[in-house]
Every structure is written in C-alpha cells, then in structure tokens.
Amino acid sequence: MKDILSNGLAKYYLPSGNTQIMSHNFDSGMNTTQNLHATR
Structure with a gap:
C-alpha cells in the first residue's frame, strides 16, 4: 500500500x-x- 501511494504521488x-x-x-x-538586446 505504501509503495502504491508513493509511486502514485511521485507520478x-x-x-x-x-x-x-x-x-x-x-x-x-x-x-x-x-x-541583452535592450542594452545593445
């Protein structure tokens, strides 16, 4: 259950x-x- 939650949250x-x-x-x-363009 922890693995499923952590993987889901990571995704x-x-x-x-x-x-x-x-x-x-x-x-x-x-x-x-x-x-840079502005200074030129």
Missing part, C-alpha cells in the same frame, strides 16, 4: 514540479536575452 507531483522548474528557467532565460 503526479514530480512531472508538475519539473515543468514548473523548466518554465521558470525558460522565463528567466527569456528575460536575460531581452535584457
């Missing part, structure tokens, strides 16, 4: 957390590129 929570981290990194990267 539901890990992907969403990874997507949030990736989107955050993507947003920060876009901001830095915009800042």
